[in-house]
Amino acid sequence: MGLFRILFWVALxxxxxxxxxxxxxxxxAKRGPGPAAMVRCASCGVHVPQDHALKAGxxxxxxQRHLEQDKANGGH
Known part of the structure; x- marks a missing residue:
């Protein structure tokens, strides 16, 4: 009975x-949303998140400056 008591207390x-x-x-740490889809600027080639980019066609x-600049140069 004494050994059982010791084992019980050790386990506890x-x-x-x-x-x-x-x-x-x-x-x-909680994870946020996954990485954003990236797109390449048709004017300068810089990659930006798609939700921050502007689309024309x-x-x-x-x-906006690059969009207008590309339209003025006949790019679109």
Missing amino acids: IVVAIWLWRRLKRPAP DRWYCS
């Missing part, structure tokens, strides 16, 4: 330490 202490360490560990531009 091991479980308590395991739980304490697990609760003390910082939570994993099938061509993408990094800024």
Whole structure:
């Protein structure tokens, strides 16, 4: 009966330490949305996120200036 008591208390202490360490560990960082789709500016070649780019026909531009500049040069 004495050996059973010792094993019980050792097991209880091991479980308590395991739980304490697990609760003390910082939570994993939450991940945001995945990487944004990138497109290449038809004027300068810079890659920009698609949601920030401007589209004219099938061509993408990094800024309004480049879109207008490309239209003036007959690019579109």
